[in-house]
Amino acid sequence: MTRVTAETLSRRQREISVSEFFAKNRHLLGFDSLRKALLTTVKEAVDNSLDACEEAGVLPEIWVELEAAKDTNRYLVRITDNGPGIVPEQAPKIFGQLLYGSKFHSLKQSRGQQGIGISAAAMYGQLTTGKPVSVESRTDRRSPAYAMQVLIDTNTNKPKAIGRRDLPDWHLDHGTLVELELEAKYLKGRQSVEEFLHQVAVANPHATLHYRSPNGETESWARTVEQNPTAPQEIKPHPHGVELGVLMKMLQSTRHKTVTRFLSRDFSRISPQLAGGLAKRAGINPKARPNTVARQTVDALYKAINDKKTRIRPPSTDCLSPIGVQELLAGLTRGVRAEFYGVETRRPAVYRGNPFQVEVGLAWGGDLAGDELAKVLRFANRVPLQYYAGSCCITKAVMDVSWRNYGLTQSRGALPSGPLIVLVHLASVWVPFSSESKVAVADYDEIRKEIKLAVQTCGRRLGQYVRRKARARNEARRREVFNLYIEEVVSSVEAITGKEQKLFRDRLLAISRRKTELAGMLEEAKGAAAGDDLEACENVLVVDPDAEPDAEPDAEPPAAPPVAAEAAADGEDAPGEGGAPAAEAVDSPEHLPPPIPAEAERDPGSQLELI
Amino acid sequence: MASKEEPATPEEERLRIPARLDARAKIEHLAKKTITMARREVDPYVDIPSRTLSNVTFSKRKKIIEMGDATQRRSLFNLNQARKYMQTLLVARGCTQLLDEQKTTSIRDLYYMTKHTLADGKENTFDGQEESDPIIEDLEVTLGALREELHLFAAKRGSVVGPLTLVDAGDVIDLSRMGSGGWSVPGIVEPETIRFVGHGAKFILLVEKEAVWARLNEDKFWRRHECILVTGQGQPPRGVRRLLFRMVHELNLPLYVFVDNDPWGYYIHSVVKQGSIGLAFESKRMAVPRARFIGLSSFDPAAYDLSEDVSIRLNDQDRARAREILNYEWFRARPWQKEIRNMLRTGVKWELEALSSKGLSFVTEEFLPKKIADRDWI
Numbered sequence: 001m002t003r004v005t006a007e008t009l010s011r012r013q014r015e016i017s018v019s020e021f022f023a024k025n026r027h028l029l030g031f032d033s034l035r036k037a038l039l040t041t042v043k044e045a046v047d048n049s050l051d052a053c054e055e056a057g058v059l060p061e062i063w064v065e066l067e068a069a070k071d072t073n074r075y076l077v078r079i080t081d082n083g084p085g086i087v088p089e090q091a092p093k094i095f096g097q098l099l100y101g102s103k104f105h106s107l108k109q110s111r112g113q114q115g116i117g118i119s120a121a122a123m124y125g126q127l128t129t130g131k132p133v134s135v136e137s138r139t140d141r142r143s144p145a146y147a148m149q150v151l152i153d154t155n156t157n158k159p160k161a162i163g164r165r166d167l168p169d170w171h172l173d174h175g176t177l178v179e180l181e182l183e184a185k186y187l188k189g190r191q192s193v194e195e196f197l198h199q200v201a202v203a204n205p206h207a208t209l210h211y212r213s214p215n216g217e218t219e220s221w222a223r224t225v226e227q228n229p230t231a232p233q234e235i236k237p238h239p240h241g242v243e244l245g246v247l248m249k250m251l252q253s254t255r256h257k258t259v260t261r262f263l264s265r266d267f268s269r270i271s272p273q274l275a276g277g278l279a280k281r282a283g284i285n286p287k288a289r290p291n292t293v294a295r296q297t298v299d300a301l302y303k304a305i306n307d308k309k310t311r312i313r314p315p316s317t318d319c320l321s322p323i324g325v326q327e328l329l330a331g332l333t334r335g336v337r338a339e340f341y342g343v344e345t346r347r348p349a350v351y352r353g354n355p356f357q358v359e360v361g362l363a364w365g366g367d368l369a370g371d372e373l374a375k376v377l378r379f380a381n382r383v384p385l386q387y388y389a390g391s392c393c394i395t396k397a398v399m400d401v402s403w404r405n406y407g408l409t410q411s412r413g414a415l416p417s418g419p420l421i422v423l424v425h426l427a428s429v430w431v432p433f434s435s436e437s438k439v440a441v442a443d444y445d446e447i448r449k450e451i452k453l454a455v456q457t458c459g460r461r462l463g464q465y466v467r468r469k470a471r472a473r474n475e476a477r478r479r480e481v482f483n484l485y486i487e488e489v490v491s492s493v494e495a496i497t498g499k500e501q502k503l504f505r506d507r508l509l510a511i512s513r514r515k516t517e518l519a520g521m522l523e524e525a526k527g528a529a530a531g532d533d534l535e536a537c538e539n540v541l542v543v544d545p546d547a548e549p550d551a552e553p554d555a556e557p558p559a560a561p562p563v564a565a566e567a568a569a570d571g572e573d574a575p576g577e578g579g580a581p582a583a584e585a586v587d588s589p590e591h592l593p594p595p596i597p598a599e600a601e602r603d604p605g606s607q608l609e610l611i
Numbered sequence: 612m613a614s615k616e617e618p619a620t621p622e623e624e625r626l627r628i629p630a631r632l633d634a635r636a637k638i639e640h641l642a643k644k645t646i647t648m649a650r651r652e653v654d655p656y657v658d659i660p661s662r663t664l665s666n667v668t669f670s671k672r673k674k675i676i677e678m679g680d681a682t683q684r685r686s687l688f689n690l691n692q693a694r695k696y697m698q699t700l701l702v703a704r705g706c707t708q709l710l711d712e713q714k715t716t717s718i719r720d721l722y723y724m725t726k727h728t729l730a731d732g733k734e735n736t737f738d739g740q741e742e743s744d745p746i747i748e749d750l751e752v753t754l755g756a757l758r759e760e761l762h763l764f765a766a767k768r769g770s771v772v773g774p775l776t777l778v779d780a781g782d783v784i785d786l787s788r789m790g791s792g793g794w795s796v797p798g799i800v801e802p803e804t805i806r807f808v809g810h811g812a813k814f815i816l817l818v819e820k821e822a823v824w825a826r827l828n829e830d831k832f833w834r835r836h837e838c839i840l841v842t843g844q845g846q847p848p849r850g851v852r853r854l855l856f857r858m859v860h861e862l863n864l865p866l867y868v869f870v871d872n873d874p875w876g877y878y879i880h881s882v883v884k885q886g887s888i889g890l891a892f893e894s895k896r897m898a899v900p901r902a903r904f905i906g907l908s909s910f911d912p913a914a915y916d917l918s919e920d921v922s923i924r925l926n927d928q929d930r931a932r933a934r935e936i937l938n939y940e941w942f943r944a945r946p947w948q949k950e951i952r953n954m955l956r957t958g959v960k961w962e963l964e965a966l967s968s969k970g971l972s973f974v975t976e977e978f979l980p981k982k983i984a985d986r987d988w989i
Contacts, residue, residue: 478690484729485697488736489645489655489687492700496642496707507649508687515654515688 020154022123028435029120034073035191037124038066038184039386041077042193044117045178046200047383049081050207051111052176054228056084060207061223064197066186068214074129075184075214082175085139088146088164095122095133095178096150096159107354107429109232109320111383121180123152128183132162136177138170145170186214191386194219199377199384202335203425205327224330229321235429236268238315239305241353248298251290259293260286269313278304317348317355320427323382328361328423329541336421339365340465341541342458351446356428358447360454361421362462366543368419374398374408376415379425380433380441387439394424394441397451406463407470424451461540475516482512634756635710638703641754645700654689657699658682660752660892667891669940674884674900676941678752678891685749698746699753701725701736706750709762715799718747718763752892758849764798769851770821771796772828773839774811775862780804786839791828793840800854810862814983815839816905817847817855819870819879823963823974832975836983839864846879849890852897855883859899866899867988869979872907873925873960874932877942877951880904885941903988905979907961909954915978921968922959929960946989 026032030040042064053060060081067076086094097119122133138145148164188194197211201221206228209221242250256262263275270278279286282301284293293301304310323331328343343361350356378385378394389395395415403409403416410416432442441447490505628637641657648655659682660666666681687696705724709716716724722743728735737743751758758764770793775786779797786794797804816838818824824842827833833840839858843851859866868883870876884902886894912922925933936942937951954960966974982988 480731481690481693482688484731484734485687485693487730488697489700492697492704493642493645495704496638497646501646504646504649507652508655511649511652511654511688 022120022127026124030439031120031124034183034185035187036387037182038075038077038186039191039193039196041121041124041180041182041184042066042079043196043383044121045077045079046197047111048118049079049083049176050200050204050382052083053081053207054231057228058083058174059223059226059228060204061210062207063210063212064193065212066193066214068186069129069181071129073183073185074181075186076179076181077184078177078179080172080175080177082172085137085174085176086135087139088137088148088161091135091137091148092150092159092161095119095135096152097157107237107319108234109381109427109429111381118178119152121182122150123154125180125182126152127154129181131181134177134179136167136170138167138172138174141173144168196384196386197221198335199379199386200382202331202377202423203323203328203379203382203384205323205331205334221334224334225327229323229327232321232429233319235316235319235355236266238269238350238353238355239263239267239312240350241315241430242267242305244299244302247302248295251293251298254290257289258287259284259290262290268315274312278310281307281310314350315353315355317350317357319429320348320355320357322357322359322427323425325539328359328425329539332361332363332421332423333541333543336363337367338363338419338421339543340462341543342461342465343539344454344457346450346454349446349450351432351444354428354430354432356426356431356447356450358450358454359423359425359427360451360458361423361425362455362458363421363423364462364466365419368421370419371417373415373417374403374420374422377421377423378441379423380431380438381427382425383438385439385441388434389440391434392440393443393448394426394451396443397448398422398424398455400448400452401455401459403459406459407466422455424455426451458539461537465540465542479512479516482516483509486512628754630755634754634760635707637754637756638707638710641703642700654686655696656684656686657696657753658684659699659749662748662752662889662891664888667888669885673895674941675894675898676886676888676891677894695746695749698725698737698743699750702743702746702750706761706763713762715762715764717798718744718758718765721747721763748889755892757893757896759799759801764850765848767795767798767850768848769796769841769843770794770824771839771841771854773833774837775839775858776808776810778806778808783808787834791825793824793828796841796848796850796854798848798850800850800857802857805854805857807858807861810839810864811837812839812862812864813837815841815855815858815864815866816979817841817843817866817868817883817902818963819843819845819868819876820963823869826967826971827975830972830975832979835975836980843879847883849893849897852883855902856897856899859901866902867905867983868902869905869963870907871960871962872909872911872954873962874929874936874951874954876907877904877947878932878936881936881939881941905982905988907963907965908987908989909950909957909961912961912965915966915969917961917965918968919959921965922961925955925958925960930955944989950989 022029030043031037046062046064049062050060060083062082063078063080065076065078065080067078068074069076095118126132132149132151134147134149136145136147145167146164147167148161151160151162152158153160186193194211194213197209197219198221200207201209205225206223207221208223211219213219237246250266251262254262254266256265259279260272260275263278264270264272276286278301279288281304282297284297284301305312322345325343325345328345329341332338332341332343341361341363343359346358346360348355348357376389376395376398378389378392385392385394399413399415408416408418408420426441426447431438432444432447434440434442486505486508490501490508493504494501628640632640645655660678661681661683662678663681666679667676668679669675670677685692685696685699687693702721702725705721708724709721719740722737722740725743726735726737747758747761747763750756751761754761771786772789772793773786777784777786779794784794812833813836816827816833818827818840819842821842821844824840827840832838841851841855847855855866858864866883868880870879880902883899884904885900886898890897911917933951933955937948942948942951963974966978969977
């Protein structure tokens with residue numbers, strides 16, 4: 001063995017190309033299987049579209065189209081939105097450069113956080129098929145739309161725009177179309193694109209979604225809320241959420257001239273007095289320039305900030321934008337056909353200096369299967385989480401709850417079983433994902449506790465409803481039984497006495513009525529003493545399945561906005577009646593505004609072969 | 612269980628059926644009371660004397676089991692009782708029909724008379740005879756009218772053979788000429804149906820097992836030993852018990868009970884002797900305090916040198932039942948305590964057929980003659 005010298009080593013040391021890095025770390029970014037690659041691509045694009053629409057104050061309408069490409073295992077993904085569009089100069093960077101984005105540097109509740117998403121999908125597509133991303137966009141109706149293709153130079157991580165041209169009549173006033181081809185696998189069922197869109201529809205009732213599967217099936221979810229969520233506020237970091245390394249970096253890059261000014265201006269909840277106190281305790285001259293603070297001293301400052309005796313107010317929480325009670329109900333009713341819906345929005349709380357807020361929705365009964373484990377729909381900043389349910393803090397919190405108290409069955413250490421869907425939404429300026437692919441929430445005590453409390457509140461209302469239903473059933477059954485037996489008793493007494501006993505029957509029926517009503521009232525009174533009135537509770541929506549017993553079995557439940565469930569795709573569902581915004585069953589492609597010119601009209605030359 | 616009713620309010624005076632009325636009038640009384648209750652807006656109910664261990668007492672003087680005063684209320688407007696309440700009135704109605712038409716029928720027939728589907732098309736008034744039989748007994752105790760008075764009888768069971776002549780429904784029958792099958796005991800054996808004409812017997816022998824009865828009949832044991840040979844095929848039905856009562860009293864004969872040596876055998880003897888818990892209201896016209904337990908005793912196998920080969924090990928159920936009857940007041944007598952404890956100590960039980968291991972006619976030629984001669988009974 002020859003000894004390795006610094007020279008030989010240096011010959012081997014070189015910049016690792018982004019593509020190489022990507023190939024080695026694709027699992028971190030959600031491209032570790034063909035099926036997941038398709039889902040991740042759709043997900044990143046839809047997240048971007050929704051964020052862009054909301055920031056620009058446009059009610060989102062998004063088209064997701066999947067097509068099988070000519071080669072096996074290749075699919076064409078096309079996402080169109082009616083968002084603000086992208087100025088041509090920015091497009092290459094957005095789609096062709098990893099870690100480029102507006103979101104990483106701000107502390108603000110948004111769907112994407114790192115700026116990896118859509119460019120990673122583009123990179124994946126280019127690596128597996130050699131084809132660039134096609135982009136079409138228009139920023140307003142006065143300027144023309146343009147089209148271009150973006151290639152990524154995998155050696156330099158630099159994007160390259162090619163074939164830019166104007167599109168004279170684009171079909172939308174403003175918006176963006178992204179199209180990419182990638183190696184993927186399309187499967188229905190759990191963790192599918194359909195499931196993802198369905199869940200997006202639940203958590204984003206203000207968005208209209210259209211979908212076309214590779215098999216040509218279409219499905220649409222019309223918005224049921226006519227207002228965008230309030231825009232989340234950007235906040236400065238809270239001292240408790242900052243790690244030592246970040247603190248050092250901030251000291252180096254701040255524009256403030258003194259340590260006290262840096263502390264009180266670059267962080268939230270630090271007053272100048274507190275800043276001075278912190279500096280003093282760390283042994284730093286309050287007037288010192290931030291970039292001159294020595295390494296060990298930064299350590300002391302970090303310790304002073306996190307000392308138990310240092311009292312720093314929790315961060316302001318008005319920066320969060322929860323889905324909201326009515327909006328969540330609207331989302332649930334359009335995504336799930338149930339009998340009881342209950343939602344709860346907790347007040348914001350804080351974990352490690354990061355504000356967060358938990359919302360929970362329950363849907364019970366109706367069309368849900370009664371003999372299975374409950375389904376948990378997990379959302380972080382309105383984005384569905386579909387993988388690693390078992391290791392997710394949300395799932396654990398739902399299992400922590402004693403569902404038996406609410407009239408459901410539950411095995412030890414398992415989810416409850418019954419016709420139940422549990423929706424949990426975690427909104428935060430920084431969602432603590434347990435990995436870069438953003439599929440599971442890390443387990444923080446504060447978060448788990450908040451989720452549990454919200455689930456319990458909803459659970460109590462569900463339990464109340466389930467019990468009340470049982471009571472009503474009891475009362476009806478009791479009366480039915482009594483009245484059946486009364487007929488036998490009366491005819492027996494008539495036979496024994498040899499006389500018709502009409503008065504006797506009337507009196508028995510009267511006693512029966514009085515008795516059953518009394519029993520019902522007693523149970524009602526017991527129930528009322530146990531909790532608040534469900535009718536008056538705005539967090540609850542009940543779609544009474546018995547309200548219209550004569551209605552067609554597939555007719556829409558009258559009280560809820562109709563829902564386009566899977567059945568809609570099969571064209572079985574009638575469009576909703578009764579004024580509620582209806583999710584229409586789109587059974588012909590004409591209903592799906594096709595934003596894309598047909599295959600033949602597109603420029604065949606634009607598909608450059610690479611590599 | 613004895614009912615612990617809330618104190619009766621004035622309009623809730625206890626439903627009492629006057630004893631002087633006949634069965635038909637008693638049922639009518641019950642129906643009219645029900646109408647009155649409804650008129651007063653009281654939930655209709657019947658108070659049924661409890662037929663449970665807690666509601667019976669053993670009369671030391673009369674040496675029979677007697678029923679106490681505890682009743683159980685059964686109301687129409689109580690979900691747990693409504694069905695039984697309805698059934699009680701249906702049975703009452705069925706009996707009215709029998710009485711009005713002057714017909715007598717089996718309790719199985721009555722089950723079919725009262726069984727039909729309710730108006731909802733799902734539920735039946737009765738789901739089986741085992742549901743209607745206890746209701747009939749409930750009605751008997753409630754009305755204070757016996758099954759016979761309600762024109763009902765159970766499926767007949769039991770046979771008699773021996774030097775006895777009787778009139779059964781007008782036919783003169785000589786029970787010494789009944790061949791191998793004997794005379795079957797009808798469900799109702801009241802004097803209106805059965806009258807004794809004459810006899811040449813010295814005692815009555817009740818045998819638990821029909822097979823042993825057949826053995827004794829084949830050997831003409833009853834002729835040689837001048838006895839009336841009866842079997843109830845297990846626990847004797849009411850007809851057999853009533854017949855035994857009448858024979859003991861009217862013919863003035865002693866009664867020996869010959870049963871398996873196990874807790875169930877002891878209890879058969881006990882029911883014949885002092886009555887049963889469930890039919891305690893019938894004790895005074897069925898129980899025969901003079902009845903003797905002639906075997907098999909738990910001491911017999913040793914005394915008669917029976918082989919252990921033909922014994923059967925006691926199972927848990929046997930032991931539990933033995934301990935249970937040890938505590939019954941009417942098993943408190945020393946000989947019974949000794950008898951049962953000896954069985955538990957030996958840990959085995961013996962069937963009557965075990966005697967055949969000593970030879971087919973051992974029971975007729977040696978065992979029973981010696982037991983009777985030695986007055987070896989309890």
